[in-house]
Every structure is written in structure tokens, then in C-alpha cells.
Amino acid sequence: MNREKLVKLIETLIRTHSPCGNEKEIDGLLMAEFRKHCPRVWQDPAGNVIGLIPGPKKAKRGPMAIGTHKDEIGMIVKRVEEDGRVTLESTGGSQAWIYGEGAIDILGDKGIVTGVLSFGAR
Known part of the structure; x- marks a missing residue:
């Protein structure tokens, strides 16, 4: 590759x-x-x-494994305000402020909505 x-x-x-x-x-x-x-x-x-991926039968070295996480920490929508603002609840032991402000995807039953993660009254 x-x-x-x-x-x-x-x-x-x-x-x-x-x-x-x-x-x-x-x-x-x-x-x-x-x-x-x-x-x-x-x-x-x-x-x-x-x-x-099998190695050669007479390999001089032992097997090798590579591992990583495939999931990401998400947040759950706690409340949707009349003006469209969304209140999130953290999952997985993380807090929203760690991610900073920026674009996010809100995954819903009827599709994906793009949002902006922000803090306070902006």
C-alpha cells in the first residue's frame, strides 16, 4: 500500500x-x-x-499480534431545546470539554445531523 x-x-x-x-x-x-x-x-x-496472515511454517520468530480500539467515546443527547441547541451527556468516562469546540455528527434513528460542539452561551 x-x-x-x-x-x-x-x-x-x-x-x-x-x-x-x-x-x-x-x-x-x-x-x-x-x-x-x-x-x-x-x-x-x-x-x-x-x-x-499465517507466517512461514519454519519462522525464526514467534507470532505477532497487532491490536487497537475500534470504538470511540460517544455522548448521548439529553435534551433538545426549542431553538435547536442540544444538551449532551457524556458516556465512557469522558467529558465534552475535552474535545474542544468543533463539528460533530449526531447519530439518530432517522439519520445523521451535523452539529457544532460549543460551550456556554455563544
Whole structure:
């Protein structure tokens, strides 16, 4: 994989929704990408996506595993004000102020709404 393709893949992974407990979107992407490079791909009962690339039978080194988190810390909409402002409740032990101000995606049953994370009366 060349640098340009790698950067594009990383951008896609970063932009893929994966809030804790709702990782279906990232699971599909990971399974598809792993299938391009791994002869065996599966998802275990805990939801981990695993790709196996067998090494040579007489390898001088032992097996290697690479792991990472696939989910992201999300927030739950606590209240929607009449003017459209949304109050969020943190999940996963994080606080909204840690992320700073900026664009966010609000995932709903009927679609995705783009919002702006801000603090106080602005």
C-alpha cells in the first residue's frame, strides 16, 4: 500500500462512526479492508474483528499480534431545546470539554445531523 492510499484509509477510518456499543459501521469497513490483505477474517463473540496472515511454517520468530480500539467515546443527547441547541451527556468516562469546540455528527434513528460542539452561551 502506498503512502497516498494509506493516508486515505486512515482518513476513512477516522471519519467512520463507531460509538461504543454501536460499532456496525466500523466493523463493516474493517472486515472489508482485512479481506484485502488477510486470507482468514472473522469477528469473535466479543465483537473483535480479526484478520489472520499465517507466517512461514519454519519462522525464526514467534507470532505477532497487532491490536487497537475500534470504538470511540460517544455522548448521548439529553435534551433538545426549542431553538435547536442540544444538551449532551457524556458516556465512557469522558467529558465534552475535552474535545474542544468543533463539528460533530449526531447519530439518530432517522439519520445523521451535523452539529457544532460549543460551550456556554455563544
